[in-house]
Amino acid sequence: MTKHITYTGMIWLLAAQVVVILPFLFDLPIWLLPVLLFAAGWRLRVLSGAALQPGNITKTLLVGLGVGGLLLSGLKFPSLDAMATLLLLGFAFKSLEVVQRRDAIVVIFIGYFLVALHFLYSQSLGAALYGMVSMVILTGALVGVQQAISEFSAGQNVRFNLRLAVFMLLQCLPLMIVIFVFAPRFAPLWSLPLATTQAKTGIADRMAPGDIEKLAKSGDLAFRVAFKGKRPAQHDLYWQGLVLNHFNGHEWRQFARDYDVYQLKTALLSHYRWNPKSVQVQGTAVPYEAIYESSGQPWLFTLAPTVEVEGAVLRGADYRVMAQQELQAPFLLKAVSYPDAQRDSVLPEYLRTLALGLPPTGDARSRTLAQQLWRETGNPQAYIDKVLARFSEQAFAYTLNPPTLGERDTIDAFLFDSQRGFCAHYAGSFVFLMRAAGIPARVVVGYQGGEWNDAGQYLAVHQYDAHAWAEVWLAGRGWVRIDPTTAVAPSRTEQGLEAAVQAEGTFLADAVFSPRKIAWLNGISQQLDTVQYGWRRWVVGYDRAEQAALLKNMLGTFSIERVALLVAGLFAAIGLFWLLVLGLTQRPPKEALEHRLYRRFCEALAKHGVQRDVGVAPSTFAAHAAQQLPALAGVIREFTQVYEGICYAPTADGQNATRRLKALLAKVK
Amino acid sequence: MATLNLRNIYIIPSKTALGLLSIIALLFLLGINFQNSLVYIISFWLLALLLLNIFYTWRNLAGLTLTAVGIEPCFAGEKAVLEVELSRPTPYAKYALELTWEDAMQVQIDLISTQTARIKLSHSTQQRGRFTPPRLKISTRYPTGLALAWAYVHLDIHGVVYPAPVEKAFQAQGESYGDNSESGLEITGGTNDFGGIRDYQYGDAPKRVHWAKFAQTGKLYTKTFVDYASHEVWLDWETLPMPGIEVRLSHLCRKVLECHQEQRQYGLKLPGKVIAPDKGDAHKARCLQALALFGLAND
Numbered sequence: 001m002t003k004h005i006t007y008t009g010m011i012w013l014l015a016a017q018v019v020v021i022l023p024f025l026f027d028l029p030i031w032l033l034p035v036l037l038f039a040a041g042w043r044l045r046v047l048s049g050a051a052l053q054p055g056n057i058t059k060t061l062l063v064g065l066g067v068g069g070l071l072l073s074g075l076k077f078p079s080l081d082a083m084a085t086l087l088l089l090g091f092a093f094k095s096l097e098v099v100q101r102r103d104a105i106v107v108i109f110i111g112y113f114l115v116a117l118h119f120l121y122s123q124s125l126g127a128a129l130y131g132m133v134s135m136v137i138l139t140g141a142l143v144g145v146q147q148a149i150s151e152f153s154a155g156q157n158v159r160f161n162l163r164l165a166v167f168m169l170l171q172c173l174p175l176m177i178v179i180f181v182f183a184p185r186f187a188p189l190w191s192l193p194l195a196t197t198q199a200k201t202g203i204a205d206r207m208a209p210g211d212i213e214k215l216a217k218s219g220d221l222a223f224r225v226a227f228k229g230k231r232p233a234q235h236d237l238y239w240q241g242l243v244l245n246h247f248n249g250h251e252w253r254q255f256a257r258d259y260d261v262y263q264l265k266t267a268l269l270s271h272y273r274w275n276p277k278s279v280q281v282q283g284t285a286v287p288y289e290a291i292y293e294s295s296g297q298p299w300l301f302t303l304a305p306t307v308e309v310e311g312a313v314l315r316g317a318d319y320r321v322m323a324q325q326e327l328q329a330p331f332l333l334k335a336v337s338y339p340d341a342q343r344d345s346v347l348p349e350y351l352r353t354l355a356l357g358l359p360p361t362g363d364a365r366s367r368t369l370a371q372q373l374w375r376e377t378g379n380p381q382a383y384i385d386k387v388l389a390r391f392s393e394q395a396f397a398y399t400l401n402p403p404t405l406g407e408r409d410t411i412d413a414f415l416f417d418s419q420r421g422f423c424a425h426y427a428g429s430f431v432f433l434m435r436a437a438g439i440p441a442r443v444v445v446g447y448q449g450g451e452w453n454d455a456g457q458y459l460a461v462h463q464y465d466a467h468a469w470a471e472v473w474l475a476g477r478g479w480v481r482i483d484p485t486t487a488v489a490p491s492r493t494e495q496g497l498e499a500a501v502q503a504e505g506t507f508l509a510d511a512v513f514s515p516r517k518i519a520w521l522n523g524i525s526q527q528l529d530t531v532q533y534g535w536r537r538w539v540v541g542y543d544r545a546e547q548a549a550l551l552k553n554m555l556g557t558f559s560i561e562r563v564a565l566l567v568a569g570l571f572a573a574i575g576l577f578w579l580l581v582l583g584l585t586q587r588p589p590k591e592a593l594e595h596r597l598y599r600r601f602c603e604a605l606a607k608h609g610v611q612r613d614v615g616v617a618p619s620t621f622a623a624h625a626a627q628q629l630p631a632l633a634g635v636i637r638e639f640t641q642v643y644e645g646i647c648y649a650p651t652a653d654g655q656n657a658t659r660r661l662k663a664l665l666a667k668v669k
Numbered sequence: 670m671a672t673l674n675l676r677n678i679y680i681i682p683s684k685t686a687l688g689l690l691s692i693i694a695l696l697f698l699l700g701i702n703f704q705n706s707l708v709y710i711i712s713f714w715l716l717a718l719l720l721l722n723i724f725y726t727w728r729n730l731a732g733l734t735l736t737a738v739g740i741e742p743c744f745a746g747e748k749a750v751l752e753v754e755l756s757r758p759t760p761y762a763k764y765a766l767e768l769t770w771e772d773a774m775q776v777q778i779d780l781i782s783t784q785t786a787r788i789k790l791s792h793s794t795q796q797r798g799r800f801t802p803p804r805l806k807i808s809t810r811y812p813t814g815l816a817l818a819w820a821y822v823h824l825d826i827h828g829v830v831y832p833a834p835v836e837k838a839f840q841a842q843g844e845s846y847g848d849n850s851e852s853g854l855e856i857t858g859g860t861n862d863f864g865g866i867r868d869y870q871y872g873d874a875p876k877r878v879h880w881a882k883f884a885q886t887g888k889l890y891t892k893t894f895v896d897y898a899s900h901e902v903w904l905d906w907e908t909l910p911m912p913g914i915e916v917r918l919s920h921l922c923r924k925v926l927e928c929h930q931e932q933r934q935y936g937l938k939l940p941g942k943v944i945a946p947d948k949g950d951a952h953k954a955r956c957l958q959a960l961a962l963f964g965l966a967n968d
Binding site for chain 1: 685688689692695696698699700701702703704705706707708709710711712713714715716717718720721722724725727728731738739760761764765781810811812813814
């Protein structure tokens with residue numbers, strides 16, 4: 001029996017490989033492309049008969065090239081990228097030597113694995129839909145390599161296999177969903193360093209003048225929030241990301257030392273840890289859940305101060321909430337915030353030191369201004385008002401395209417010379433002026449506002465909502481949020497960036513085809529976004545906690561027996577559904593009574609030693625049997641006559657005839 | 670005749686399915702470690718596909734009917750050829766069915782646009798006698814190779830295996846074999862001796878046309894020949910000098926074949942069975958069958 005694959009099977013396999021490899025090209029090193037193209041090209045040449053299967057030397061060379069490229073590419077080991085690259089190379093090279101059905105099946109199975117692996121790079125709805133297409137092609141190929149040469153033409157074969165693959169995968173859906181919902185979810189068994197090449201997006205851990213403007217030119221989604229209770233007013237939606245304490249004369253950083261994520265984690269677990277007692281809860285609670293897009297960074301954005309959170313997150317003394325690791329996948333957070341709560345009524349000394357630090361020299365004019373204003377006012381609140389009044393009364397402008405300020409004395413350059421800036425300029429110089437006057441203050445970066453999606457009942461926060469503001473510590477009030485930008489552009493917090501820079505016409509100026517600029521497109525994009533949100537929230541975000549909540553909801557109280565019973569019931573129902581769909585419940589059509597009697601007649605004669613061969617007409621057989629069994633000749637002839645009568649000349653009196661057959665049959669026995 | 674149904678179809682996941690299972694397990698681990706819902710989905714989807722295919726593969730055999738059409742007689746040591754008819758009463762086409770004897774004979778067949786198909790399977794034979802084909806295995810892995818379904822079919826049919834003829838038959842003394850005596854009864858339509866001429870009839874071999882007469886008269890005549898059946902050939906068990914039943918049967922078998930080829934009138938004498946002299950295909954078959962079944966029960 002030949003286990004080789006047919007030509008059509010080979011074509012199927014090649015199509016499956018192309019479909020599986022394609023999405024990886026956006027994420028993995030570009031040198032893979034020529035290698036994969038070469039492998040596919042060779043395969044095609046072999047198929048068309050223009051080339052032979054590559055020999056051992058060629059194969060060794062190719063594998064060597066691939067592995068060499070992998071080593072030279074600087075991908076870390078072990079990492080996801082390295083694993084994916086290695087698998088892709090194997091996947092492509094394996095196709096060079098596929099002859100046997102077994103090889104083809106190995107290729108297809110690796111293909112299935114790669115389809116799943118790609119979801120570690122993207123879990124968007126688009127990626128999922130593409131994954132479904134890949135699954136169909138791979139399953140079609142799996143059928144294709146099983147087929148021997150058949151009467152189908154190539155076109156028929158493609159259509160038939162595609163239809164079969166789609167049917168099978170659709171019929172699998174109910175069972176897949178049941179397993180997905182009920183299969184136990186475990187905590188990660190070991191931590192794998194991801195180290196993907198995924199770009200970091202969104203707010204960074206430092207802020208120089210000009211950083212936030214760059215971000216504000218992007219229309220990408222940062223996160224979505226669904227409120228469980230009343231939605232706070234738009235101008236109160238300050239999504240705190242991180243707090244920048246340290247100023248070096250040019251840019252704002254979190255700390256004097258530049259911590260990486262692991263050092264930061266250590267800090268958040270030790271001296272910079274959140275102290276629950278530092279919050280005096282008051283005012284209304286704002287419960288919400290947010291789904292953050294994968295940003296490649298660990299920052300989460302919450303309404304400060306966050307009091308309760310669900311999930312494994314880190315929390316800092318500055319009320320920040322941070323993920324345990326960089327977000328490589330959408331992340332769901334459930335939190336309860338109390339925007340009116342008092343924070344740090346007593347300011348710990350190390351926080352005070354952090355909030356007063358200034359570089360020893362530089363920005364002399366600003367320091368002089370601060371001393372002058374402090375002398376004029378004498379108390380913190382009046383001083384703050386004076387500084388904000390200065391922003392609104394003087395010719396300060398809010399713009400997405402501020403002039404560059406150089407490397408040194410940037411605060412002076414902004415406050416006295418250019419006076420044109422974005423939120424980072426205002427927040428940075430405001431905090432500088434506070435500290436110069438001895439008022440503890442710090443810069444907060446995050447997002448402000450967001451776009452309400454009425455269809456989906458959630459808030460979408462985009463990169464252009466990125467914002468920077470300030471917090472000052474006042475005795476008796478704790479940390480107070482002050483947004484200097486509102487002194488210049490009040491519409492920024494009420495109506496968003498688009499309104500604030502309307503006169504300038506710079507909103508998403510680079511994105512010519514942004515749907516936000518066209519009303520009806522914006523409507524459609526909101527609808528699409530609603531679907532995406534549902535996908536993120538209920539499919540991608542379905543985790544252990546969600547499962548527990550769902551089971552509790554479904555069963556009332558959770559118990560293993562109940563779940564087992566429910567799952568068994570669902571499995572049985574799906575089994576029945578499959579039997580019905582596949583037509584396995586239909587009984588084969590019943591043989592007519594006379595045919596059954598004739599068969600028994602033949603069996604009876606066989607016992608007497610007269611076999612009826614297949615295809616022998618009853619009359620011929622009767623003549624033969626009568627000759628062999630003279631004693632029964634009469635019965636045989638009559639039986640055959642009556643039987644043929646029923647078959648070829650049916651009369652109304654069929655019952656009588658079959659009764660006669662039965663009587664005659666008894667005589668034969 | 671045998672119809673495949675729930676009672677006689679066996680089905681198990683194939684080795685390929687074990688391979689897929691390990692991929693599924695790997696993906697499940699990947700899903701756990703990266704807490705990735707979509708990886709879970711692919712893992713579970715493949716698991717569902719594996720289970721579903723047990724139903725699909727089962728359906729590819731279910732309802733199929735196998736009927737033995739017949740076995741052509743053969744000589745011992747040759748291949749017995751069994752013709753089997755497959756038919757599908759269900760509306761579902763059957764793909765990639767494999768029919769296997771236990772000793773490696775394998776045939777693949779589809780039933781796509783036709784309801785029935787006939788297929789010839791051969792099986793080696795060792796000795797003369799009745800031949801009962803061993804159980805036939807019909808199996809399929811269609812559509813994905815993830816499940817293996819099979820059924821054993823005992824076909825209720827018997828064939829006859831003639832004794833293997835010896836290379837050259839023993840020539841007994843005094844046997845009238847080959848003796849062309851003039852005194853016997855002439856049998857027209859023979860090949861040996863010139864009998865006369867008659868008018869040409871359509872279909873007569875050119876070799877027999879009397880060309881000399883044609884040259885003389887311009888009319889076609891056909892030469893006729895006669896055989897002499899005076900000494901009916903008796904193939905007699907008792908006259909064979911060699912010992913051993915099988916050896917004698919093999920000799921007789923060869924002689925039957927020789928006599929048949931030479932269009933002789935021959936009879937067969939076996940202990941307890943005598944077949945009167947005759948000629949023709951049916952007679953040959955009767956003689957060979959008698960040899961095949963000699964000494965066996967239920968003759």
